[in-house]
Amino acid sequence: MATAVVARPVARPQARARDEEVLVWPDLVFIEFIAALVFTITLFALASVMNAPLLDQANADVTPNPSKAPWYLLNLQELLLHMNAAMAGVIIPTIWLVIMGAFPYFDRDNDGQGAYFATENSVKITVVAGVIGIVGTWALILWDSGKIAFFLNDWFGLSGGDRLRFLENVRSFQSQVQWPDWASDIPYLPFNLKILASDAPGGPTEFQHIDFPGFIVEIAIPMLAMVALPTIMIYAMWRLGWVQTRRDALLALFSGFIGAYGVLTLAGTAFRGQGQELVFPWELKVSEGIPGQEAH
Amino acid sequence: MAVEHPASPTIADKIYDKLFHNYVWKSIFRTGYPNTPRNQMLVVATNVFLHLHPTRIHRTHVKVTHTYCLGGLSFFMFLGLTVTGILLMFYYVPSVDRAYLDIQNIQTNVQFGQLMRNLHRWMAHAMVILVFLHMMRVFYTGAYKPPREFNWVVGVVLLVLTFLLSFTGYLLPWDQLAFWAITVGTNIAGSAPVLGPKSRFWLLGGLQVGPDALIRFYTLHVIGLPLLAAIFMAVHFWRIRRDGGLARPL
Numbered sequence A: 001m002a003t004a005v006v007a008r009p010v011a012r013p014q015a016r017a018r019d020e021e022v023l024v025w026p027d028l029v030f031i032e033f034i035a036a037l038v039f040t041i042t043l044f045a046l047a048s049v050m051n052a053p054l055l056d057q058a059n060a061d062v063t064p065n066p067s068k069a070p071w072y073l074l075n076l077q078e079l080l081l082h083m084n085a086a087m088a089g090v091i092i093p094t095i096w097l098v099i100m101g102a103f104p105y106f107d108r109d110n111d112g113q114g115a116y117f118a119t120e121n122s123v124k125i126t127v128v129a130g131v132i133g134i135v136g137t138w139a140l141i142l143w144d145s146g147k148i149a150f151f152l153n154d155w156f157g158l159s160g161g162d163r164l165r166f167l168e169n170v171r172s173f174q175s176q177v178q179w180p181d182w183a184s185d186i187p188y189l190p191f192n193l194k195i196l197a198s199d200a201p202g203g204p205t206e207f208q209h210i211d212f213p214g215f216i217v218e219i220a221i222p223m224l225a226m227v228a229l230p231t232i233m234i235y236a237m238w239r240l241g242w243v244q245t246r247r248d249a250l251l252a253l254f255s256g257f258i259g260a261y262g263v264l265t266l267a268g269t270a271f272r273g274q275g276q277e278l279v280f281p282w283e284l285k286v287s288e289g290i291p292g293q294e295a296h
Numbered sequence B: 001m002a003v004e005h006p007a008s009p010t011i012a013d014k015i016y017d018k019l020f021h022n023y024v025w026k027s028i029f030r031t032g033y034p035n036t037p038r039n040q041m042l043v044v045a046t047n048v049f050l051h052l053h054p055t056r057i058h059r060t061h062v063k064v065t066h067t068y069c070l071g072g073l074s075f076f077m078f079l080g081l082t083v084t085g086i087l088l089m090f091y092y093v094p095s096v097d098r099a100y101l102d103i104q105n106i107q108t109n110v111q112f113g114q115l116m117r118n119l120h121r122w123m124a125h126a127m128v129i130l131v132f133l134h135m136m137r138v139f140y141t142g143a144y145k146p147p148r149e150f151n152w153v154v155g156v157v158l159l160v161l162t163f164l165l166s167f168t169g170y171l172l173p174w175d176q177l178a179f180w181a182i183t184v185g186t187n188i189a190g191s192a193p194v195l196g197p198k199s200r201f202w203l204l205g206g207l208q209v210g211p212d213a214l215i216r217f218y219t220l221h222v223i224g225l226p227l228l229a230a231i232f233m234a235v236h237f238w239r240i241r242r243d244g245g246l247a248r249p250l
Helices: A001-007 A024-049 A071-080 A085-101 A121-142 A148-155 A162-167 A212-239 A246-270 B012-021 B023-027 B037-046 B069-091 B099-108 B113-140 B149-169 B176-190 B197-204 B211-242
Strands: A019-021 A187-188 A209-210 B054-060
Touching: A001 A071, A001 A209, A019 A024, A019 A121, A019 B037, A024 B037, A024 B069, A071 A085, A071 A246, A071 B176, A085 A212, A085 A246, A085 B176, A121 A148, A121 A212, A121 A246, A148 B113, A187 B054, A212 A246, A246 B113, B037 B069, B069 B113, B069 B211, B099 B113, B149 B176, B176 B211, B197 B211
Parallel strands: none
Antiparallel strands: A019 B054, A187 A209
């Protein structure tokens, strides 16, 4: 029994170097006190000059336009505009939280521990992945809002005509391509339901239907973008010799996430106006909505 | 060998002695005033609040630029939110008839009421930001590596709890901002496959944001989630100590 316990390599706290240590009182307690004091004063100052918002009393009949979630959920609300609701609102964030929770079980060696950017290439990877996350996410948002086609057309006079209209945004793959009628109405049986004769009790069988073009634009393309683009980025960095360890791969993935997350939050907060149209922050207006009329 | 005699005590020494070596002081603090290394270690080891810390710490970890105090400040925000939250609870009743009027009342009739509400709101935003920055700090210093794997997982849970704490508090003022933000937010939750509609129904206690949703959000906000967060924080802090404090290069 005992040997079985000893034989397994167990992660242990690092050995202590007494001569490198300082006393917590006063060295650390003092810093904590100052930090707490600075925050207390700053927050009191902020609270005395800026009031917490309070609008009119809640009214289920009056929908403000746009209606927005709290700012830290606006990244999800922004995602929601580009894909299937369940995927954007629940599946993607859940998967991401699980992936993030699993980081330490993927990257297990001690390289680069305990100091900022201690490994080779880490600054380069972080900066480049962060910029790719920022620029890439903006590019995708602009494309899916039809703004890129708009800019090309309006500013440069470039128009793809009707033949290229299906590239205008993600949704136009569905609306601008001549899909055969059956493609948007493929019958299938959910789970293990059997086909029943029309006179059977409980029959006839009700088929479910898959909208294939809808599946492409709401699930397949966004999924592909979110899985393939980071994979391509990390693969490219690996081929360039920047990413050499699992830590490097995580640095690229996490930094790309931070960039994308920041952009999604910012876009959802400051760049989404009425009807969730993409506008500049200074054009952003909220209408209180018309009683009895849903805004969207 | 000459024996050194201690200098005779000055007035300051006598006052110090009276203040910090008397019966009452010692009954409270056990140790003397922390002006010697021995007392400084004892004060950290014997005080229930300070003993979250070890008595000694590696010198690189007292550099502000290593942690920016982000974790500690997140906890400090939690404490501040508890204090201001309790004060707000004195005046706030989570019913659809009263909630909005109570908030107006807090802002206009309660001494420092507006200030307390402002503090509570800005601290809540600050906590969300600080917790997120703390996560970034831990990631970029590679502090999730062995033996701290599980504490990183606890941290991810605490991040989610912070979001939920903030989200449940968002409904309570019962104004248009609150109502529609929670409507949008719970619609997002309700879109989940299989479990979505049911979990949305449980969260709201109905099909739309109404009186049942208000009391559920209130209960979760003032007791359910803080309790859960406190448990996870206890585990989080305990494991920092058990794993040898902050991570440092090998």
